[in-house]
Amino acid sequence: MKKEIKILEVYYEPSMSGITRHIGQFIIALRETELKFYILCSTNDKKIVDFYKDLNILIKKVPGAKYFSFVGFLEVINVVKRHNIDIVHIHNLQSIFWANPPKLFFPHTKFFFTPHIISFENKIIEKIFYFIWKYFSKLSDKIILLSKYQKETLLNKKVCRENKLLVIPNSIPPINELSDLEETAKCQDKYIISVMRLVRQKNPEQIISIAKIICEKYPTLKFLIVGEGTLRNTLSDLINKNNLTGKVLLLGHRENALKWINNSTIFLSTSLWEGVPYTLLEAMYLKKPIVASNIDGHKDLIINGKTGYLANTIDDYVEKISLLLENENLRTEIGNNAEKNFQDNFSFDIFIEKIKSLYQEVS
Secondary structure (H helix, E strand, C coil), rough: CCCEEEEEEEEEEECCCHHHHHHHHHHHHCCCCCEEEEEEEECCCCCHHHHHHHHCEEEEEEEECCCCCCHHHHHHHHHHHCCCCEEEECCCHHHHHHHHHHHHHCCCCEEEEEECCCCCCHHHHHHCCCCHHHHHHHCCCCCEECHHHHHHHHHHHCCHHHHEECCCCCCCHHHHHHCHHCCCCCCCCEEEEEECCCCHHHHCCHHHHHHHHHHHHHHCCCCECCCCCCCHHHHHHHHHHHCCCCCCCEEEEECCCHHHCCCCEEEEEEECCCCCCHHHHHHHHCCCEEEEEEHHHHHHCCCCCCEEECCCCCCHHHHHCCCCCHHHHHHHHHHHHHHHHHHHCCCCCHHHHHHHHHHHCCC
């Protein structure tokens, strides 16, 4: 019988989103193995607690603290000691300052760190963070990155040596209900879809600028935005100001977002920075042609001109969207190429095998 390996997943997340999904996916896939999981989350969102309780995973919640949690720091020490944890796996940049220092008390416990996103909108803060990270990286046995671009960035900034870095891209589990997705979404016209949180990082205001030009060229086309966030009222005002009522629709949160993606004509992302976003992976899996911002988080997913298009300016977006709208064969070709890229490089089996191997190294 294999030795049980105890793993503590630690992270900050203000509300349930990508990191909980990332961790939850591999816990579900690996729960019948010799790996036993514990969760410590700095959050004020009860949904995260309920999510893990439904999986029968022991979770400890501490109050949400964006950059430092003294309570979280003490709880890492407490959980590692009480449960004889073999691996502490820390997620996201905000967690590193309070979750990594306990390594000093447990030198034989492995500490892994997945930053998820390594860019900041404020470049002064980013510069300061990287300076500090060079010292905190000494407390990590492995740094797990989501893309080769993240790896190249850390090497260029000399955060740590290459032998500490491991690339494990995000993935999504197989969509078993694909046949159900054929149900027609409640929109009879062609539409371009974006699925995002309505926050600055996702840059949703740019969608309005793109839609204003595209909808003049294609009067029956619609833009659908799925998601909620602090910029909802701002977007609503922009839609009214630009006479796009009925053309750009804010659908809010949708449990059936995959159906809307599956029935869309083009998937659009305007993010300013990303790790490896799930929405693009879903669009690739569903054979959708993608037009996305030319950022590091998208470059690993999109081979420009083959599996989708990368855009730098409003004119770029308009040009590529128009090209796809006017050529159904091209849309099909790009979509098929995107799905093949997903299966070859981002499949769930590949993702799970890499996570499993990472954890089994300590046995």
